Amino acid sequence: MGFLTYLVNGLSLGSVYALIALGYTMVYGIAKMLNFAHGDVIMIGAYVVFMCMSNSGMPAVVSIVISIVCCTALGMIIEKIAYKPLRKATNLAVLITAIGVSYFLQNMALMIFGSNPVSFTSVINWEGLSFADGALKITGNAIVTIITCVVIMIVLMWFVKNTKPGQAMRAVSEDKDAAVLMGINVNATISLTFAIGSGLAAIAGALLCSSYPSLTPYTGSMPGIKAFTAAVFGGIGSIPGALVGGLLLGIIEILARAYISSQLADAIVFAVLIIVLLVKPTGILGKQIKEKV
Amino acid sequence: MKKLNKSTQKLITTLAVIVVLYIVMSIMDGTGNLSSLMSGLLVPVCAYSLVAVGLNLCVGYLGELSLGHAGFMCVGAFTSAFFSKLFQDSIPDVPRFILALVIGTLMAALFGFLIAIPVLRLSGDYLAIVTLAFGEIIKNVINVLYVGVDSNGLHFSIKDQMSLGMEPTGKMLVNGAQGITGTPRQSTFTIAVLLLIIALIVTHNFVNSRTGRAVKAIRDNQIAAETVGLPVTKYKLVAFTISAAIAGVGGVLYAHNINSLTATTNNFGYNMSIMILVYVVLGGIGNFSGSVIAAVVLTMLPEMLRGLSTYRMLIYSIVLIVLMLFNWAPAILKWREEHGITTAAIVGKFKKTKEVR
Numbered sequence: 001m002g003f004l005t006y007l008v009n010g011l012s013l014g015s016v017y018a019l020i021a022l023g024y025t026m027v028y029g030i031a032k033m034l035n036f037a038h039g040d041v042i043m044i045g046a047y048v049v050f051m052c053m054s055n056s057g058m059p060a061v062v063s064i065v066i067s068i069v070c071c072t073a074l075g076m077i078i079e080k081i082a083y084k085p086l087r088k089a090t091n092l093a094v095l096i097t098a099i100g101v102s103y104f105l106q107n108m109a110l111m112i113f114g115s116n117p118v119s120f121t122s123v124i125n126w127e128g129l130s131f132a133d134g135a136l137k138i139t140g141n142a143i144v145t146i147i148t149c150v151v152i153m154i155v156l157m158w159f160v161k162n163t164k165p166g167q168a169m170r171a172v173s174e175d176k177d178a179a180v181l182m183g184i185n186v187n188a189t190i191s192l193t194f195a196i197g198s199g200l201a202a203i204a205g206a207l208l209c210s211s212y213p214s215l216t217p218y219t220g221s222m223p224g225i226k227a228f229t230a231a232v233f234g235g236i237g238s239i240p241g242a243l244v245g246g247l248l249l250g251i252i253e254i255l256a257r258a259y260i261s262s263q264l265a266d267a268i269v270f271a272v273l274i275i276v277l278l279v280k281p282t283g284i285l286g287k288q289i290k291e292k293v
Numbered sequence: 294m295k296k297l298n299k300s301t302q303k304l305i306t307t308l309a310v311i312v313v314l315y316i317v318m319s320i321m322d323g324t325g326n327l328s329s330l331m332s333g334l335l336v337p338v339c340a341y342s343l344v345a346v347g348l349n350l351c352v353g354y355l356g357e358l359s360l361g362h363a364g365f366m367c368v369g370a371f372t373s374a375f376f377s378k379l380f381q382d383s384i385p386d387v388p389r390f391i392l393a394l395v396i397g398t399l400m401a402a403l404f405g406f407l408i409a410i411p412v413l414r415l416s417g418d419y420l421a422i423v424t425l426a427f428g429e430i431i432k433n434v435i436n437v438l439y440v441g442v443d444s445n446g447l448h449f450s451i452k453d454q455m456s457l458g459m460e461p462t463g464k465m466l467v468n469g470a471q472g473i474t475g476t477p478r479q480s481t482f483t484i485a486v487l488l489l490i491i492a493l494i495v496t497h498n499f500v501n502s503r504t505g506r507a508v509k510a511i512r513d514n515q516i517a518a519e520t521v522g523l524p525v526t527k528y529k530l531v532a533f534t535i536s537a538a539i540a541g542v543g544g545v546l547y548a549h550n551i552n553s554l555t556a557t558t559n560n561f562g563y564n565m566s567i568m569i570l571v572y573v574v575l576g577g578i579g580n581f582s583g584s585v586i587a588a589v590v591l592t593m594l595p596e597m598l599r600g601l602s603t604y605r606m607l608i609y610s611i612v613l614i615v616l617m618l619f620n621w622a623p624a625i626l627k628w629r630e631e632h633g634i635t636t637a638a639i640v641g642k643f644k645k646t647k648e649v650r
Contacts, residue, residue: 034418082614085622093621095358095421096574100613103567107607221563225429228422261451267433270426277423278411 004136006258007251012142012211014250015149019204020227021234021242022156023197029173029237030193033091036098037078038201039224040105043217045071045202046209047113050120060123067202075198076191084187102221109217117216120209145207152200153243160239165192173237222266226253229273235286244284304497307582308490315486322482331593338592339485340366340546345572345584346492347539352570353579354500355532356512358421361408363565364428365401365537367556369544371435371467373397374476374554378466379442381477390479394488394545401541402534404431409533413526428566435556440467472555473548480549488546489585492539496581499535508532571609574616 020042027035045067052063082101086094126140160166168189171179180186208223209215226249234245252272257265276283297305318335321327348362373393380389412423439450443463450456454468467473499505507528511518519525548554558564572591576583591609619625 028418034422082618085618085624088623089621091418092352092356092358093617095418096570097614097617097621099360099567099570100610100617103606104610104614107610111604111607225422225425229426232419232422261437263437264433264451267430270430273426274411274423277415277419281415281419 002258005138006254008138008142010251010254011247012139012145012250013254014230014247015145016204016208016211016246017223017227017230017250018149018243018246019152019200019207020223021231021246022153022239023201023204024228025231025234025236025238025242026169026193026197028231030169031083031087031190033083033094034098034228035083035194035197036095036224037101037105038197039220039222039227040102040109041071041075041078041198041201041220042205042208042224043109043215043220044074044105045205046120046215046219047109048202049123049206049209050118050215053121053123054118060125064123064203064206067206068199071198071202071205072195075194075201079191079194084190102224106217106221113217115216117214120213120215122210122213123206124210139211141207141211145211148203148207149243149246152203153239156196157239165189169193226266226269229269232273232283233276235283238283238285241283241285300497300501303582304493307493307585311486311490311493311585315482319482334592335482336480336485336546336550338589339482339489340480340543340550341569341572341592342489342585342588343492343543343546344540344569345576345588346489346496346581347536347543348569349573349576349579349581349584350496350499350539351533351536352573354505354508354512355529355536357413357529357533358570359424359533359536360421360563360566360570361424361426361428362537362540362569363561363563364424364431365405365540366544366547366565367428367431367435367561368404369397369401369541370548370554370561371473371544371556372400373545374473374548375440375466377477377479377549378473378475386477386479390477390484390549393549394542397545397548398538398541401544402538405537405541406530406534409530409537413529413533425563425566428562432556432558432562435467435472436470438467439465439469441465470555472553474553476548476552476554478549478552480546485546488542492542493581493585495535496539499532504528504531568609571613574613 020038023038023041024035027033027038048067048070049060049063052058052066053060058066078101082097083094086097122141124140124144126144128140128143129138130136131138160169168179168184169192171182171184172186172189176186179189204223205220209219227246230245230249231242232245233249234241234243249269249272253265253269256268260268318327322332322335344362344366347365348359351357351359351362373396376396377389377393380392384392408424408427412420412427415423434451437451439452439454439457441448441454441457441459441463443460445460447466448457448459448463454465457463500509507518507523508531510521510523511525511528515525547560556562572587573584575591576585576587619629
């Protein structure tokens with residue numbers, strides 16, 4: 001039964017990773033850049049939820065909606081100020097700027113909220129299910145997290161496949177210049193991608209902190225990097241890939257924590273990343289991208 | 294007399310400035326005119342400068358961003374401190390420190406080489422994230438590593454001190470999260486400056502050598518470099534390994550300057566890698582002297598202006614973003630050209646690489 005509990009916890013953590021990985025994978029697919037600051041948007045989102053719920057006493061759903069709005073705006077502002085001017089610059093310049101933004105958000109949060117961890121009240125008020133006379137407990141957090149993740153995944157896949165903006169996103173990710181010729185507003189599409197990714201980050205932040213309630217300005221950076229690992233694992237640019245990669249990574253992490261060493265769990269997760277990139281750099285569901293001259 | 298070329302002249306100027314600064318600092322330190330805080334910073338500044346020079350080789354000449362240089366620094370620091378501690382009583386001070394230096398550097402180079410083999414097949418963002426992962430792995434592994442020595446030899450464990458099963462007379466070498474304590478403090482300012490000068494000469498000669506020119510060619514256009522028959526992987530490996538080795542030297546200096554060596558986020562983790570990156574970007578990508586200047590100024594400045602230290606990290610991040618936009622954004626570059634604020638006017642020498650699409 002212990003194994004099953006770990007598995008469910010792993011799925012729950014993996015779902016959060018998958019949600020964060022979506023933000024990475026969409027932005028990477030469309031803007032061809034690694035948005036290093038994504039993990040810190042999660043942290044900001046979680047702080048907004050915390051402020052709304054614990055300080056202002058708003059209900060959980062309202063808090064999350066406010067947080068989504070804030071993060072969406074934040075994501076778009078970051079894109080506008082820091083990334084858009086560099087769209088035609090080299091990858092290195094964009095990457096360093098993204099690291100700068102990430103660092104900026106962390107230190108901003110550090111100044112506003114302080115370095116002491118705040119204890120986050122779970123947004124989910126549900127004891128959860130209990131099977132086999134309490135031997136197997138599934139927390140409400142885990143169930144809601146997994147369901148939310150799957151629902152968002154399905155909606156997003158439908159959105160990208162069937163709606164006009166979704167089709168524009170796919171076109172831009174395929175070929176930016178050709179998309180312009182087809183009359184697609186590339187800037188608006190990239191902004192939309194950042195908006196969606198950051199909105200999802202807000203949800204991920206609330207769910208992550210519901211399961212792991214200690215919130216500090218550094219909360220976002222580790223899950224952010226791990227979620228990027230998940231995105232690479234599943235194949236960057238692919239939405240189902242983010243789900244598969246996220247879930248697998250969550251399970252690996254929880255099992256490693258339980259059976260090998262809790263201190264080495266992070267190291268094991270990163271070792272997985274290196275192995276994946278060695279063996280199959282395109283990830284599980286990724287497509288081979290040919291280098292063009 | 295043969296006329297020296299421009300970059301050699303620049304190197305000589307830099308070295309002269311470093312020597313003058315060294316003499317001034319030594320005299321001030323000797324006559325007690327330096328606060329204990331400042332004199333305590335002399336060796337770390339050199340260590341950071343070394344790592345920054347190493348990273349600059351990677352970012353500026355290889356054109357790849359490594360976020361794992363704190364990891365290489367960590368490898369250099371821990372292997373050399375381990376060696377010094379292990380042979381503390383059996384080898385005299387001077388040869389032991391030299392050996393520790395060699396071992397730390399070689400181990401960092403070895404790790405750099407090993408990590409470069411898989412990593413350099415990737416590029417750009419992937420490379421950055423894998424080096425970051427590597428740095429975190431190193432840090433995590435060191436934090437759970439317990440090593441002790443007794444008459445039976447070395448004992449290793451990744452659980453705790455008890456599971457080593459040592460004799461009571463045994464000596465702990467690496468104590469998990471508490472790291473290595475009681476490393477002999479042998480990094481003096483003189484040694485640090487000497488190593489820094491050597492590193493500057495080595496990097497200068499490297500980037501102007503045949504190999505260095507090949508590395509630059511690869512950075513500017515990998516496909517073109519491949520077309521003319523350059524073994525791309527080999528040159529990348531060489532550059533990355535040297536870069537890691539220099540970071541390792543910085544680690545050795547750092548380790549032999551403090552009493553208790555631990556691996557935390559601030560000294561060997563992500564934060565350190567970012568700090569070093571700030572030095573490199575601020576000093577000018579591809580400009581080794583600039584890295585040293587930035588490292589010195591940014592380490593000394595917050596200590597001198599006490600009030601600034603709270604905002605230090607915030608300012609660093611803003612500096613990073615603004616500098617990148619100022620130097621790389623096409624629109625801003627155009628504006629600068631129109632207003633005569635060109636690259637030559639700024640300390641950092643930026644070489645824009647044109648990407649092939």
